[in-house]
Amino acid sequence: MLVFFGGLLPLATVAYVMGRRKALVADARGDRLHSLPGQYGVYVATWMALPAIAIGVVAAGAALLGVQVPAAPFVLIFALVGAAVGGAMALRRVEPGLRARNAIEKFVYWTLFTASLVSILTTLGIILSIVFEALKFFNQVSVWHFITGTNWSPVAQFRPDQQTAESQFGSVPLFAGTFMISAIAMLVAIPIGVLSAVYMSEYAPYRVRTIAKPLLEILAGIPTVVYGFFAAITVSPLVVDVAALFGLNASYTNALAPGLVMGIMIIPFISSLSDDVINSIPNSLREGAYALGSTRSETIKNIVLPAAFPGIMAASLLGVSRALGETMIVVMAAGLRPNLTWNPLEDMTTVTVRIVDGLTGDQAFDSPETLAAFALGLVLFVVTLTLNLVSIIVIRKFRQSYE
Amino acid sequence: MTDRISLTPSRHLKKRYRAEKRFKACCIGALVLAMAFLVLFFTDMIRQGYSAFYETQIRAEVTYNEDTVEFAMDSVSEEVFPLVSRAFFRGVPRQVENNPDLMDTTQTQWLTAKADVDQYLKGHSESLDPEMKASLEQLQADGDVGYGFNTGLFFSGDSKIPSNAGLWSAFVGTFYLMLVVLAISFPIGVATAIYLEEFAPDNRFTQAIEININNLAAVPSILFGLLGLAIFINFFGVPRSSALAGGLTLSLMTLPVIIISTRAALKAVPQNIRQGAQAVGASRWQAVRDHVLPLALPGILTGTIIGIAQAIGETAPLLLIGMIAYIPDAPGNLTDAATVLPAQIFTWAGMPERAYVSLTAAGILVLLSLLIVLNATAVILRNRFERRW
Numbered sequence: 001m002l003v004f005f006g007g008l009l010p011l012a013t014v015a016y017v018m019g020r021r022k023a024l025v026a027d028a029r030g031d032r033l034h035s036l037p038g039q040y041g042v043y044v045a046t047w048m049a050l051p052a053i054a055i056g057v058v059a060a061g062a063a064l065l066g067v068q069v070p071a072a073p074f075v076l077i078f079a080l081v082g083a084a085v086g087g088a089m090a091l092r093r094v095e096p097g098l099r100a101r102n103a104i105e106k107f108v109y110w111t112l113f114t115a116s117l118v119s120i121l122t123t124l125g126i127i128l129s130i131v132f133e134a135l136k137f138f139n140q141v142s143v144w145h146f147i148t149g150t151n152w153s154p155v156a157q158f159r160p161d162q163q164t165a166e167s168q169f170g171s172v173p174l175f176a177g178t179f180m181i182s183a184i185a186m187l188v189a190i191p192i193g194v195l196s197a198v199y200m201s202e203y204a205p206y207r208v209r210t211i212a213k214p215l216l217e218i219l220a221g222i223p224t225v226v227y228g229f230f231a232a233i234t235v236s237p238l239v240v241d242v243a244a245l246f247g248l249n250a251s252y253t254n255a256l257a258p259g260l261v262m263g264i265m266i267i268p269f270i271s272s273l274s275d276d277v278i279n280s281i282p283n284s285l286r287e288g289a290y291a292l293g294s295t296r297s298e299t300i301k302n303i304v305l306p307a308a309f310p311g312i313m314a315a316s317l318l319g320v321s322r323a324l325g326e327t328m329i330v331v332m333a334a335g336l337r338p339n340l341t342w343n344p345l346e347d348m349t350t351v352t353v354r355i356v357d358g359l360t361g362d363q364a365f366d367s368p369e370t371l372a373a374f375a376l377g378l379v380l381f382v383v384t385l386t387l388n389l390v391s392i393i394v395i396r397k398f399r400q401s402y403e
Numbered sequence: 404m405t406d407r408i409s410l411t412p413s414r415h416l417k418k419r420y421r422a423e424k425r426f427k428a429c430c431i432g433a434l435v436l437a438m439a440f441l442v443l444f445f446t447d448m449i450r451q452g453y454s455a456f457y458e459t460q461i462r463a464e465v466t467y468n469e470d471t472v473e474f475a476m477d478s479v480s481e482e483v484f485p486l487v488s489r490a491f492f493r494g495v496p497r498q499v500e501n502n503p504d505l506m507d508t509t510q511t512q513w514l515t516a517k518a519d520v521d522q523y524l525k526g527h528s529e530s531l532d533p534e535m536k537a538s539l540e541q542l543q544a545d546g547d548v549g550y551g552f553n554t555g556l557f558f559s560g561d562s563k564i565p566s567n568a569g570l571w572s573a574f575v576g577t578f579y580l581m582l583v584v585l586a587i588s589f590p591i592g593v594a595t596a597i598y599l600e601e602f603a604p605d606n607r608f609t610q611a612i613e614i615n616i617n618n619l620a621a622v623p624s625i626l627f628g629l630l631g632l633a634i635f636i637n638f639f640g641v642p643r644s645s646a647l648a649g650g651l652t653l654s655l656m657t658l659p660v661i662i663i664s665t666r667a668a669l670k671a672v673p674q675n676i677r678q679g680a681q682a683v684g685a686s687r688w689q690a691v692r693d694h695v696l697p698l699a700l701p702g703i704l705t706g707t708i709i710g711i712a713q714a715i716g717e718t719a720p721l722l723l724i725g726m727i728a729y730i731p732d733a734p735g736n737l738t739d740a741a742t743v744l745p746a747q748i749f750t751w752a753g754m755p756e757r758a759y760v761s762l763t764a765a766g767i768l769v770l771l772s773l774l775i776v777l778n779a780t781a782v783i784l785r786n787r788f789e790r791r792w
Contacts, residue, residue: 101686108688109602115594116603119616119662122655126626129633195433203427214782216437221774222444223716225745226767229752233760234447264440271437295419297426318621325623327719332752352625352719359632359723377629381622388621392614 007076008052008083012045015087019044022094031096043100046107048087052079130381133374140368141169146375148172152338152354154369169372171379173338177348181259181330182323184344188263189323190316193270200271201278202300213272220268228332231261236333243345250345253335259344262329266319273318273395277311278304280402311398314391321387325380327352351376448771452764454525455556458566459516461486462547465495467505472496479514482538488515490567513551518565518758524548528757556765560731561747565758568751570766575733576646576726576741577715583650583737584657584714589707591654592661596703599662600669601691620659627656628720636724644725644740652720657710664706668699701788708781712774718745744770 020041027033033040059075094100138146149170196216200209236257243250250256281304289299305312335347336357358373463483471478475492491514499505516524520539523531531539542548559569595616603609631652635641641648672695680690696703721727726746734741742750748770751763 105686105688109598112594112598112602115591116598116612118591119595119619119658120612122619122630122658123615125634125655126622126630129630130626133633192433192437195430196437199427199430199434203430212434212438215441216434219437219441221712221716221778223718223745223770223774225716225718225749225752226448226771229748229763229767230444230447232752233451233764264437264444267437267440295423297423298419301426321621322623325625327623327625327722328749331719331722332749352623355625355629356719356722359629360725360727374629374633377626381626384621384623384626385618388618389614392617392621 007080008049011052011083011087012049015048015091016041016045018091019094022091023096023100026094026096033096034099035101039100039104040094040098043098043103044087044090044094046104047090048083051082051086055079055082126381130374130378133371134378137368137371137375140371141375145169146171150340154358154372167368169368169375171351171376173340174349174351174354174376175379176340177255177334177338178324178350178352180255180342180344180348181262181334181350182320184256184259185262185266185323185326186316186320188260189266189270189319192263193267193315193319194274194312196267197271197274197278198300198305201275202296202304213275216268216271219264220272222265224265224326224328225332227261227265228258228328228330231257231329231333235261239345248345251335251347253333253347254345255334255348256344258329258333261333262323262326265326265329266322269322270312270315270319273315274308274312277308277315277395277398280311280399281307282402310394314394314398317387317391317394321384321391324387325352325384327356331356351380355380448764448767452761452766452768454527455761455765456553457550458553458555459521459524460513460549460551461516461520461542462511462513462549463487464509465512465514466509467495467499468507472499472506482541483514485532485535486516486520486539486542488517488564488566490562490564491515513549515555515566516548518756521566522757525761527761556762557769560733561729561742561750562731563729565754565756565762568759568762570744570747570769572730572733573742573744573747573766576730576746577743579646579734579737579741580650580653580743581711581715583647584654584711585707587651587654588657588661588710592658592707592710593665593703595658596662596665596669597691597696600666601695602687616659616662619655620663623719624656624717625719625723627652628723630655631720631724642738642740644728645738646734646741647737648724649721649726649741649743650737652724653714653717656717656720657714660710660713661703661707664709665699665703668702668706669695671702672698698790701784701790705781705785705789708777708784712777712781715743715777716745716770716774718749721746722749744773 016038018041020037023033023035023037023040027037055078056075059078146169149168150172151168151170152173154167154169196212200212204212236252236254239254239257239260240250240252243254285303285307286299289303294302330350330353334353335349336353337347337349338354339346339348341348355373355376358369358376461483463479465478467478472495475495476484478492478495479487519528519531520535522528523536523539539548555567555569557569557574558571559567560572562568599609599613603612631648635648635651636643641651676694676698677690680694681687685693721743725740726742727750728740728742729750730740730742744766748763748766751759751766754763
């Protein structure tokens with residue numbers, strides 16, 4: 001690899017110099033060049049590098065797929081020959097009328113286009129990697145049982161052929177735990193997030209705004225593993241103590257603590273998005289309301305918030321999506337026991353906890369528990385994708401309507 | 404209709420003003436509450452973590468000779484031995500090897516105390532073995548117990564001995580990981596943003612790419628871990644737990660952040676810069692390369708730093724690709740098993756000994772300082788170089 005690129009660089013330089021010189025010679029003869037001399041150089045160098053890189057990539061790809069590939073030195077020689085042929089042909093084409101600049105432009109365009117495909121490939125990669133393993137899982141466990149079953153008790157299987165008791169993969173308790181914790185988080189995050197956004201965009205003097213906004217953003221920048229530690233070490237015991245004051249019995253891995261901390265984490269997402277949305281409401285609406293005698297809060301409650309509602313809704317949906325997929329906080333502070341309950345003081349487990357648990361153990365990779373992690377991942381992906389898409393489209397529409 | 408307009412505030416109006424005040428108080432209250440969380444959080448972390456930055460040390464005579472190299476426990480007196488960290492005794496042969504002059508001498512040294520002793524003196528635990536307590540009190544009376552800066556926290560790797568555990572291997576792992584993330588996500592991210600902002604035709608496909616990028620920015624990070632596991636490790640055969648596997652996975656997560664901020668930076672460059680360049684004969688790419696990009700660079704760098712800072716704190720996908728292994732030594736290259744700061748914090752958080760709680764909090768403080776430095780750099784960069792048109 002290093003040899004490959006290390007060898008390509010001086011070759012490309014040589015090609016550049018040769019292409020440029022040929023163009024300069026033509027220029028000295030008095031011919032009118034279409035492009036700058038350097039562009040002819042770049043043209044030749046590109047045509048030299050492209051075949052070499054293509055051969056290298058194809059060889060590497062073939063090797064990964066297990067196709068028989070000639071040994072590395074041969075690949076190198078092939079690449080060199082490709083480079084030489086490509087370079088020579090390009091050099092022959094260099095003449096005053098050649099539109100080197102246009103060729104470069106085209107090359108740049110396609111390079112940038114290829115780069116933009118990486119993001120599509122990432123999404124495809126996520127879908128493929130999850131779907132294939134999830135399908136394997138659903139071959140063993142029925143979809144219906146997975147979606148409606150209320151008993152999740154996988155039995156660890158350390159070797160693929162090991163005989164064990166029947167595993168149960170009813171995922172309802174996991175979803176219940178996930179929704180319970182997310183709901184607690186949103187109960188914290190939405191009121192605090194929206195109200196502080198209202199304060200910052202409608203009431204706060206400029207100075208307060210410039211200080212408060214970055215401070216809130218700090219909350220979003222704190223790594224989730226840190227929140228997880230905070231939830232487990234500080235908030236959970238606090239919840240247990242407070243519950244004891246009321247004579248209630250709380251588990252140390254209760255659902256309330258991770259929910260609260262997750263809510264704190266999501267506040268800045270909601271507040272900064274809502275802030276943007278509220279700011280994009282045109283002032284003429286507010287002035288109209290003031291002119292009719294509304295107080296500030298009446299204007300906000302009756303005019304600004306209803307107008308901003310789609311945007312705030314979208315922000316909240318993004319928050320929900322984040323809460324559902326949040327992993328570290330629940331891994332560190334929520335329980336492992338699948339538990340179907342309405343009581344947030346009991347321990348509950350979530351989808352993400354089970355994904356981590358299924359994939360960090362010592363089970364064989366093809367064991368149902370490992371595959372179940374991918375099935376849960378698939379559900380998580382579908383749900384968050386829906387939430388994200390809805391909110392992205394709503395925000396886009398919203399922006400357009402006030403532009 | 405009546406023409407009576409009362410100039411004294413009616414009861415109704417008073418009520419409305421009270422409602423106004425209440426609402427404003429609610430809004431302020433929400434913001435104050437959020438700030439209170441922030442303060443509570445930081446004070447709690449500092450309270451938990453500050454004590455791990457210093458360590459208890461014990462002054463003792465250390466004898467170096469043939470016997471003590473063989474049986475290091477004999478190098479100090481019997482009273483001191485149970486109080487000193489086992490890590491010191493493991494290091495005795497290496498000390499002599501590195502410095503042969505030590506052989507057959509007796510040195511007075513400050514030795515790192517055992518975690519039990521350390522925790523007892525810091526008041527984190529009440530109980531200590533009575534014999535140890537007695538010799539500790541004797542030593543304290545003689546002034547042989549002191550506190551020193553815990554250099555091990557920064558310069559030694561992970562360890563099962565709490566008094567010897569440090570962040571060094573996590574630092575190195577984080578550094579490698581960031582190299583990979585930067586090398587992959589910066590060029591691809593900037594190229595994508597340039598394509599979308601400057602070249603792409605406005606058609607369905609472009610819109611699909613845009614929506615896709617916005618969605619990727621909000622996909623739960625753990626799903627990137629599933630991708631890393633299934634594709635990079637199982638399909639492409641990248642070594643598990645390596646900085647390369649982690650870096651590749653995190654690059655894909657950082658990509659949308661860099662794309663979105665680069666696009667914003669490019670969008671902020673006014674249209675007439677491009678038109679001016681093209682008017683004097685620059686091609687589209689030349690205009691972008693020579694005029695738009697340099698002007699957008701501060702914004703691009705700011706976005707990149709913020710993306711990197713996010714990647715540094717990310718843990719969930721790394722759990723899935725096995726970066727929570729016990730890594731006592733710093734990785735030597737990209738394919739060695741590595742750990743990173745947040746993963747180290749996670750590992751320590753799961754340790755049963757009390758000493759690891761302070762270590763975890765100290766690790767968190769170090770991580771947070773690193774992130775604050777990075778983000779402050781980004782803010783300074785933005786304020787200093789950002790141009791407004």
